[in-house]
Amino acid sequence: SNLSLYDTVDDQVEDDDYYDPELCFENENDDKVVEEYEEEESIEPKKKLTATSTKFGNPKLCHEGYFYTINRQTGVFPNNKIEWKCERVGSKKDKCNGRVVTIGHLEPVKEITSHNHLPDPAKTECLLAMEKLKQLAQQSSQNPRSIIKKAQLNLSEESAAKMTRAVYLTQIVKRIQNEKVDSGDTAKDRTELNIPDSLLLSYDGEKFLLEDTGPDDPERILIFCTKENLTLLNSNWDWYCDGT
Incomplete structure (x- = not known):
């Protein structure tokens, strides 16, 4: 008799048999390969030193x-x-x-x-807080009290007790901020103003110098303001200014 496309010479296929493509590639080592791959993927990258x-x-x-x-x-x-x-x-x-x-x-x-003395874990927190304080003083023009408060946030009681006194921390912040702002000789007029990058942004990183007509303008105009504060000005009828 004629053979159909679904007949085989060696054995007959049952009606309830079905084609499963995964069976064609079944390998007893598959699970092992997957486990090894997952193990490699789970290896965490090396941590940076503190x-x-x-x-x-x-x-x-x-x-x-x-x-x-x-x-x-x-x-x-x-x-x-x-x-x-x-x-x-x-x-x-x-x-x-x-x-x-x-x-x-x-x-x-x-x-x-090995060491011949005991460790001092609290000192680590103090050193990291001091490092953060210096970074904040370099990046921000906020008052020293605010910077000190941010730097000491989440300090343990033991570390807080060992932290440098606030009066000395204030001196450190002021020294860093003074060095940052100092741009050389004092400008005699607006055309000679050299504004450092640290004063171009607000505490939150927003653009603070919105407009500068440039040093070539004898009547140079500089507008320091954030967009949010400009919106507040625009929505109020009364403005109050000092004589600076």
Whole structure:
């Protein structure tokens, strides 16, 4: 008899059989391959080291309540090997030769010489808060009290007790802000004004210098305002100005 397209020579296909494309590629090792792939995908990227800056602008490593500065480096960035020494290594009273090693500025941190003193976890919070305070002072023209409050937000009670006194923090903020605004000689008129980038934006990062007719204009006009405040002015009949 004639064979139909659905007949086979070796065996007959039952009516309730159906075509499943996945069966054509079934492999007993599939599950293992998927598990290995998922395991690779779940590997988290290496974390950056927790670090602040020394008074000379060099990195200071903060790890598990201990603090280190760079002793020496070998290799090429970013795979350079860095040996860190305890910050007390130069102390005459309580010298410590603690050492750790990292590859670049990423974890893990491997200890090669143990410390002879206890860790101070609260100090880490203080150093990070001080770093944040300096950054805020550089980026913002807000008053020192507001900047200090933001920098110390979420400090633990222990860290807050060890934090530098507010009067000294205020001096630090003012010094940074004065250095930031200083643009050289005092301008004799508006055409000589050199406005630093830090004063072109508001505290929230909005454009603050809306209009500047330029230094070539003998009657130079500069308008400092945000769009929101300009809308408020436009919606009110009465404006009050000082004589500055």
